[in-house]
Amino acid sequence: MDFATVSPSSDADPFSRGFFADPFPTHAALRDAGPVVRLSRYGIWAVARYDEVYRVLNDWETFSSARGVGLSDFAKEKPWRLPSLVLETDPPFHDRTRKVLNRVLSPAAMKTLREKFAAAADALVDALLERESFDAVPELSEAFPLAVFPDAIGMPPGDRHNLLPYGNMVFNSFGPRNDLFNDAVRDAAPVMAWVQLQSQRDQLSDDGFGAQIHAAVATGELTAGEAPMVVRSLLTAGVDTTVSGLGAALFCLARFPEQFQILRENPGLARAAFEEAVRFETPVQTFFRTTTRPVEIGGVHLDEGEKVLMFLGAANRDPRKWDLPEEYDIARKTVGHVGFGFGVHACVGQLLARLEGEVVLQALARKVARLEIVGAPRRRFNNTLRGLESLPLKLHKVH
Numbered sequence: 001m002d003f004a005t006v007s008p009s010s011d012a013d014p015f016s017r018g019f020f021a022d023p024f025p026t027h028a029a030l031r032d033a034g035p036v037v038r039l040s041r042y043g044i045w046a047v048a049r050y051d052e053v054y055r056v057l058n059d060w061e062t063f064s065s066a067r068g069v070g071l072s073d074f075a076k077e078k079p080w081r082l083p084s085l086v087l088e089t090d091p092p093f094h095d096r097t098r099k100v101l102n103r104v105l106s107p108a109a110m111k112t113l114r115e116k117f118a119a120a121a122d123a124l125v126d127a128l129l130e131r132e133s134f135d136a137v138p139e140l141s142e143a144f145p146l147a148v149f150p151d152a153i154g155m156p157p158g159d160r161h162n163l164l165p166y167g168n169m170v171f172n173s174f175g176p177r178n179d180l181f182n183d184a185v186r187d188a189a190p191v192m193a194w195v196q197l198q199s200q201r202d203q204l205s206d207d208g209f210g211a212q213i214h215a216a217v218a219t220g221e222l223t224a225g226e227a228p229m230v231v232r233s234l235l236t237a238g239v240d241t242t243v244s245g246l247g248a249a250l251f252c253l254a255r256f257p258e259q260f261q262i263l264r265e266n267p268g269l270a271r272a273a274f275e276e277a278v279r280f281e282t283p284v285q286t287f288f289r290t291t292t293r294p295v296e297i298g299g300v301h302l303d304e305g306e307k308v309l310m311f312l313g314a315a316n317r318d319p320r321k322w323d324l325p326e327e328y329d330i331a332r333k334t335v336g337h338v339g340f341g342f343g344v345h346a347c348v349g350q351l352l353a354r355l356e357g358e359v360v361l362q363a364l365a366r367k368v369a370r371l372e373i374v375g376a377p378r379r380r381f382n383n384t385l386r387g388l389e390s391l392p393l394k395l396h397k398v399h
């Protein structure tokens with residue numbers, strides 16, 4: 001029997017506005033279609049079940065990142081930007097840059113930031129409690145990372161808002177060259193130049209993540225040319241992702257008020273509540289790999305040089321893996337979720353993301369009686385990120 005002729009196929013477009021508005025029925029259809037599915041529109045393979053997503057994430061030798069983690073195959077097309085020295089690489093090259101980032105973003109490094117981050121979260125929530133209502137996307141889920149992350153990097157003051165459109169471009173660039181991508185990159189040049197400038201040693205303070213990355217030149221771990229590129233990775237990956245994660249947590253806690261009450265009774269659950277929001281909404285919805293050899297997935301033959309799309313969000317709600325996956329449950333055992341990826345490329349900033357999530361949710365748990373959605377939430381569409389454009393919110397004070 002020729003497996004290739006019977007492999008499941010789908011004409012779904014997972015980079016369309018209709019899909020982004022409600023991806024869940026398509027996720028279910030793709031999971032149910034089989035362990036691996038041909039996406040006929042793009043001529044690629046896709047995995048949407050937990051087990052297969054997990055397998056692909058954990059086999060970098062077969063499923064390479066070096067040909068790009070977007071739809072574009074760097075072996076066939078010129079990359080849209082200079083490839084990342086960590087995201088878009090394989091071991092052993094990958095491990096050299098990764099080692100530096102592991103150290104810069106280590107548990108010890110997080111300890112030095114916790115107090116500052118918690119104070120910033122308390123101040124922001126106190127200010128928002130004084131407002132009748134506000135849009136929680138710009139005023140909380142964007143404002144908080146922008147208040148703490150550029151300082152942690154050691155960026156100069158001014159223009160820090162550019163990090164948002166820059167991230168929007170890069171995360172759109174992992175998808176097809178559709179309207180979302182074209183609109184995002186229309187005025188890319190000045191923002192790209194700005195990011196490159198911010199990554200230089202002389203722009204960065206002496207005590208931030210940026211300086212610590214540049215210090216790896218003196219130890220011989222990075223070349224002088226590589227250091228700004230590794231700083232660029234932090235500037236790319238560090239803002240839009242946490243914005244989306246915080247927005248996810250706020251939206252979950254507002255939609256599942258009984259879960260917010262459980263959090264209020266035990267603010268120590270803040271970290272778990274954030275983690276469950278990352279599973280539930282999966283801010284980074286998709287990434288690609290490229291096969292380095294012919295390989296079988298669930299009896300289906302894939303050739304060498306094939307793009308494989310991993311639906312992280314579908315894996316995080318796969319009923320084969322999770323009980324009641326559509327429930328936001330802060331007491332759930334979320335271990336194993338793929339919202340931060342897995343394997344050698346697992347999110348290197350995940351401790352920083354969790355710290356941000358934890359301090360914001362702790363502040364809310366201690367100070368707020370109830371989150372009320374006071375207007376229609378709107379989604380923000382992006383080829384990779386799932387997030388919100390607007391979340392009109394009122395914070396009710398504890399009396």
Ligand code: 4MI
Nearest residue numbers: 084086087232233236237
């Ligand atoms: C998973 S998000 C992300 C990670 C790394 C980079 C960009 C986005 C990069 O440029 O290295």
